[in-house]
Amino acid sequence: MEAKIRLENVTKSFKDTGVVLDDITLHVNDGEFVSIIGPSGSGKSTIFQCIGGLIQPEKGELFLDHRKINGETGNIAYMPQQNSLLPWRTVIDNVLLGQELFHKPDKQEAQKWLRKINLFDYQDAYPHQLSGGMKQRVAFLRTLLSPQSVLLLDEPFSALDEFTRFDMQKWLLSIWEAKRKSVLFITHNIEEAIFYLIGSISYLLGQLKSFVRSRYLLKGREQTLCLWKASFSS
Numbered sequence: 001m002e003a004k005i006r007l008e009n010v011t012k013s014f015k016d017t018g019v020v021l022d023d024i025t026l027h028v029n030d031g032e033f034v035s036i037i038g039p040s041g042s043g044k045s046t047i048f049q050c051i052g053g054l055i056q057p058e059k060g061e062l063f064l065d066h067r068k069i070n071g072e073t074g075n076i077a078y079m080p081q082q083n084s085l086l087p088w089r090t091v092i093d094n095v096l097l098g099q100e101l102f103h104k105p106d107k108q109e110a111q112k113w114l115r116k117i118n119l120f121d122y123q124d125a126y127p128h129q130l131s132g133g134m135k136q137r138v139a140f141l142r143t144l145l146s147p148q149s150v151l152l153l154d155e156p157f158s159a160l161d162e163f164t165r166f167d168m169q170k171w172l173l174s175i176w177e178a179k180r181k182s183v184l185f186i187t188h189n190i191e192e193a194i195f196y197l198i199g200s201i202s203y204l205l206g207q208l209k210s211f212v213r214s215r216y217l218l219k220g221r222e223q224t225l226c227l228w229k230a231s232f233s234s
């Protein structure tokens with residue numbers, strides 16, 4: 001299977017903290033769902049910032065399809081950990097932002113999805129009028145509806161209550177099944193990573209050809225924790 005995203009021997013350090021990523025190699029295949037789990041400070045968000053082109057590694061190369069993307073932004077739909085909504089834009093205009101960058105805003109589709117996440121009545125509200133969980137749902141929707149084929153989700157559901165989180169997790173899986181985007185998902189929570197593995201199994205068994213795994217990062221080193229892996233040939 002073709003790698004959609006490839007990190008080859010990526011090393012990144014910061015002045016204060018020293019080496020954070022030490023020779024990381026990671027391949028994510030087309031349509032694959034990969035959870036990245038690890039303790040706080042192990043470098044999970046730093047990996048995303050490198051893939052998203054927000055920072056440059058001092059060593060190593062990053063590829064999207066076969067194209068080198070070191071330091072390039074705009075290739076990936078990225079939902080960072082911190083609130084990334086633009087305060088001067090309404091909810092609907094924030095959701096449409098990712099699509100506007102590609103000149104493809106689809107207001108009707110955005111409204112359809114806002115209804116699904118119970119935010120239809122807030123489409124004309126501004127971010128300061130929303131709770132933390134509502135903002136997270138808006139940012140998540142913007143990322144999902146962006147046209148790029150790779151989603152980077154950095155703890156997208158951390159501000160949500162258990163019930164809403166469960167709904168969003170199920171929703172994310174159904175979107176992944178329907179759109180077959182490549183998803184990299186950061187979480188602190190091993191149970192959440194296992195949820196996606198188990199949730200993916202029925203789909204993968206049906207499709208006969210896929211591959212799901214979780215990665216566990218230790219400071220400076222990457223170890224692969226193969227919780228579940230399936231590779232079927234069609």
Ligand SMILES: Nc1ncnc2c1ncn2[C@@H]1O[C@H](COP(=O)(O)OP(=O)(O)OP(=O)(O)O)[C@@H](O)[C@H]1O
Pocket residue numbers: 014015016017020038039040041042043044045046047081188
């Ligand atoms: N811009 C920066 N300048 C200096 N140090 C940084 C910078 N960004 C990250 N770091 C440091 O790099 C290390 C890894 O940070 P990172 O945010 O990638 O970890 P993380 O695994 O995502 O943590 P968390 O789960 O708490 O979000 C931390 O020690 C952090 O202080």
